[in-house]
Amino acid sequence: MAYDPKWIRDDAVVKRDGTNDLTGNWDVGDEKKIILDELQIRDTSGLKVTDTTGNVVANITDNGLFSLSNGVGVDEFSTDTTLIKNSDNVIPTEKAIKTYVDNAVVTGTSGTSGSSGSTAIAGGFVHTQSSDSTEWTVYHILGVQYVNVEVINSSNQTVIPTSITFNTTNQLTITFNTPISGYAAVTSGGGISGTSGTSGSSGSSGSSGSSGSSGTSGISPVIGASTDNKIARYNGTNNIQGSGVSLDDNDNITAVNNLYLNATTTSSTGIIYKNSNRFIHNYESASVNGDNTFVGVNSGNFTMTGGVVIYASYNTGFGHSTLTNNTTGYSNTAVGRSALYTNTSGYSNTAIGDYSINQNISGDNNVAIGKQALYGVVSGNNNTAIGTSSAGSLTTGSNNIIIGYSVDVSSSSSSNELNIGNLITGDIYNKTAAIDGDLEVDGYIKHDGKYIEGVVGESVAFPDTLAFKVTTQKWYKSDADSTSTMPIMGLALETADATSTCKILIFGEVTYGSWSWSLTDDSKSILYASTTAGGLTQTPVSATGEVSQAVGIVLSETKILFTPTPVTAVVG
Numbered sequence: 001m002a003y004d005p006k007w008i009r010d011d012a013v014v015k016r017d018g019t020n021d022l023t024g025n026w027d028v029g030d031e032k033k034i035i036l037d038e039l040q041i042r043d044t045s046g047l048k049v050t051d052t053t054g055n056v057v058a059n060i061t062d063n064g065l066f067s068l069s070n071g072v073g074v075d076e077f078s079t080d081t082t083l084i085k086n087s088d089n090v091i092p093t094e095k096a097i098k099t100y101v102d103n104a105v106v107t108g109t110s111g112t113s114g115s116s117g118s119t120a121i122a123g124g125f126v127h128t129q130s131s132d133s134t135e136w137t138v139y140h141i142l143g144v145q146y147v148n149v150e151v152i153n154s155s156n157q158t159v160i161p162t163s164i165t166f167n168t169t170n171q172l173t174i175t176f177n178t179p180i181s182g183y184a185a186v187t188s189g190g191g192i193s194g195t196s197g198t199s200g201s202s203g204s205s206g207s208s209g210s211s212g213s214s215g216t217s218g219i220s221p222v223i224g225a226s227t228d229n230k231i232a233r234y235n236g237t238n239n240i241q242g243s244g245v246s247l248d249d250n251d252n253i254t255a256v257n258n259l260y261l262n263a264t265t266t267s268s269t270g271i272i273y274k275n276s277n278r279f280i281h282n283y284e285s286a287s288v289n290g291d292n293t294f295v296g297v298n299s300g301n302f303t304m305t306g307g308v309v310i311y312a313s314y315n316t317g318f319g320h321s322t323l324t325n326n327t328t329g330y331s332n333t334a335v336g337r338s339a340l341y342t343n344t345s346g347y348s349n350t351a352i353g354d355y356s357i358n359q360n361i362s363g364d365n366n367v368a369i370g371k372q373a374l375y376g377v378v379s380g381n382n383n384t385a386i387g388t389s390s391a392g393s394l395t396t397g398s399n400n401i402i403i404g405y406s407v408d409v410s411s412s413s414s415s416n417e418l419n420i421g422n423l424i425t426g427d428i429y430n431k432t433a434a435i436d437g438d439l440e441v442d443g444y445i446k447h448d449g450k451y452i453e454g455v456v457g458e459s460v461a462f463p464d465t466l467a468f469k470v471t472t473q474k475w476y477k478s479d480a481d482s483t484s485t486m487p488i489m490g491l492a493l494e495t496a497d498a499t500s501t502c503k504i505l506i507f508g509e510v511t512y513g514s515w516s517w518s519l520t521d522d523s524k525s526i527l528y529a530s531t532t533a534g535g536l537t538q539t540p541v542s543a544t545g546e547v548s549q550a551v552g553i554v555l556s557e558t559k560i561l562f563t564p565t566p567v568t569a570v571v572g
Contacts, residue, residue, distance in 0.1 A: 098158060101150055124187040132179035138172050140186040141247060145169045153182040263290075267302035278302075289313040296320050303327070319354075336371075353388075359395075376412070399428055449508010449562070451493055456502045459495075463512055464534030465551065465564075466490040466504060475504060477534035486547045487568045488529050510560055517554045527552040527560060529568075536560075546571045 049058040058068055076090045081099035083092060092100070125140040140147065145166050151159045151174060159180065165173045174184060246254045264270040264281040272280040277297045284290030285306045294300030294317045304312035304326055314331045317323040322334035327344045332351075334340040339351040341358050349366045351357040356368040359376050366383045368374035372392055373385040381398040385391035391402040395412040402409060404421035418426035418433060426433030457474035460466065465488045466475040475492075479485040491510065496502035518524045518538055529549040530537040540548050548571060551564040 094158065097160070101148060124185070127184040127186065129181045129183065132181045134176050134179050136174040136176075136184060138174065138184050138186060139170060139247070139249065140172070141170050142186065142188045143169050144188045147172070147186050147188045149174070150185045151182065152185065153180050264302075285312055292316070293318075294323070296322055298324055300324070301326065380415075401428065449505055449510075451503050451505045451508075452490075453501050454490070454504050455499060456492075456496050458498050460492040460502060460534070461495040462492050463510065463536075464492040465529065465536060466492055466534070474499075475502070478529055479533045480529040480531045480541050480547045480549070481545075483547055483568070483570065485533075486529060487549050487566045488551045488564045489566065490564070491562055492534075505562060506564070508562060509555070510562055511558055513558055515558045515560075517557050517560070519554070519557060525554050526550050527554060542571060544571055 047060045048056045050056050061073075072088045074089055074091055076087075078085070078090045078092050079096050080090075080092065081096050081103065083096070083100055123142045125138075125142060127136065127138040127140065129136050138149075145168060147166070149164055149172065151161050153159045159176075159182070162175045162177050165175075167173060172186070245256070248254070261272070262270040264283040265286070267283075270281060271278055274297055278294075278299070279297055280295050281300065282290070282292050282294065283300055283302050283304065284292055285304050287309065288306035288311055289309050290313050292300065292304075292313065292315045294315075296317065296319045299317040299319065299322045300315070301324060305328055306312055307328065310330050311328040312326070312330060315323055315326060315329065315334075316332070317334045317340075319335055319339060320337045321341055322336070322339050323329075323332060323341075323343060324338075325342050325344055326332070326340070329343050329346045329349075331348045332340055332343060332346065333349070334343075334357075335352045336354045336356060338354065338358055339356045340346075340349060340360060341355075343349065343357070343360045345362045346360050346366075347364050349357055349360060349364065350368070351366075351374070352369045353371045353373055355371065355375055356373045357363075357366055357375070357377060358372070359378055360366065360374075362379050363377050363383075364381045366374055366377060366380065367385070368383075368390075369386045370388045370390055373387060373390045374383060374394060375389070375392045376395050377383060377391070377397075378395045380394055380396050380400075383391060383394065383398060383400045383402075385394075385400075385402045387402075387404045387407060389406045389408075390404060391400060391409055392406070393412050394400065394402075394409045394414065397409060397412065397414040397417075399415050400409055400417045400419075402417070402419050404419070407419050407422055409417050409419070416427055416429040418424065418428050424433060424435055454468070454475050455473065456466070457469070457472055457476045460475070460477060465478045467478045467485055467487060468475050468489050475490060476485060478488040490504035490506050493503040493505050524538040526540075527536050527538060527550065528540045529547065529551060531541060531546060536551065538554065540550075547568050549564075549568045552560050552562045555561055
């Protein structure tokens with residue numbers, strides 16, 4: 001540079017060295033500038049920029065290395081799209097970075113031979129950051145910790161973040177110097193790594209670039225329409241899209257449409273678990289009809305067996321530990337905790353209530369409704385128990401009907417017992433019953449006395465009065481018009497058809513709400529046979545040939561004392 005006297009100031013020293021070069025410090029005053037066509041630096045200390053206190057804030061050395069007051073120096077702005085130098089002194093251009101990322105996602109370059117590595121899951125995910133923030137937390141659910149990440153701001157420009165921390169196989173954190181909003185595109189290549197040999201493309205090996213003997217190129221994912229928190233799916237045309245299933249930050253899964261599960265044919269197929277326990281399944285063994293449904297913790301099992309097509313089929317368990325030990329049992333229904341818990345081969349049982357038919361092993365056709373109803377039955381058949389703890393002590397008996405809270409059989413092996421509330425008891429096999437008290441039907445009929453069972457010769461109903469014919473051994477409605485239909489010896493307690501058996505009262509009190517006996521005249525206190533078939537009257541017959549018989553007395557408008565005797569008189 002040629003010497004020019006106008007640069008000389010009182011506070012500057014500028015010297016010539018005899019070759020038209022200037023030496024010394026330059027000072028051209030405040031807010032002045034030097035315009036040069038060329039600046040040559042011959043001093044090895046290079047060109048320095050200092051602040052007002054003399055501290056160096058930037059420096060260019062004689063070999064072209066540019067550095068600031070902090071950090072490493074930079075000697076190159078590179079357009080290399082492979083970033084092969086892996087240098088701390090080179091800054092790649094935006095185009096070089098984008099090309100490198102695109103190539104890494106799609107195919108990548110060939111790696112070197114190496115040992116086996118983990119298989120990367122192919123896929124993609126787009127995180128949406130709606131509000132400005134210096135830290136983005138991204139849940140990408142790709143199952144790979146080290147993935148490719150590209151950040152785009154709200155103006156659709158690529159942004160280089162301050163740092164990216166790969167926290168887990170499904171989560172990463174992106175930080176920035178200043179708060180921004182936008183999108184993060186997370187992708188992972190697919191492929192299967194081998195144990196040795198020439199590596200596949202980095203797309204096939206995933207972000208880790210692990211080698212494989214026959215690695216194949218991964219899919220070329222194109223991020224389609226997506227929504228934050230959606231589970232990504234491959235649509236068959238190289239697109240990764242958000243599906244109708246979403247997973248939120250609290251790991252709650254939401255399905256817009258349907259959730260499909262395979263049939264449960266093994267212990268690892270088509271099962272919904274609660275913690276580590278089976279919760280919902282429809283297990284069926286091979287060569288059976290199946291059609292089982294189990295809902296509840298440890299309901300049903302995966303060891304039921306067949307042999308016959310109906311075995312281990314048509315079972316329904318709803319509740320904790322229902323039908324847990326079933327083996328070949330079929331057509332069972334268990335509702336309530338531990339209902340039919342120990343059942344193995346028993347079939348066609350219905351248990352509704354906690355611990356109902358709990359101890360059964362091989363009993364069939366039992367029905368229990370109520371907590372612990374038929375709790376102890378093991379091998380009994382055809383029992384019916386209704387009510388909490390009803391028939392609880394029964395183990396081997398069969399054909400019992402027990403109704404009422406804690407109503408029980410007489411022994412653990414009892415059979416053919418009827419017990420309704422400890423009021424009505426009977427022998428089912430012999431068709432006999434006893435009533436401990438009065439019998440009342442719809443609030444109108446009640447009797448307290450002695451009755452027998454007899455065969456009727458015609459249709460009768462309560463409270464028909466009856467006469468017995470020894471020649472036919474049957475009972476018929478009485479009629480005071482003729483001695484052939486007299487005397488009255490019984491009163492029908494129920495409806496019965498001709499030739500069928502009927503309960504017949506022969507002595508006792510009877511109450512019937514439809515009666516309305518007169519109580520205004522003491523002469524009306526006696527009841528007589530009526531000329532109406534099967535009827536009673538408070539007025540004795542009087543016509544010639546009619547048969548008179550007193551059969552009882554009136555106790556109230558709706559109650560009588562029935563006391564028939566075979567004594568009659570024919571009106572002359």
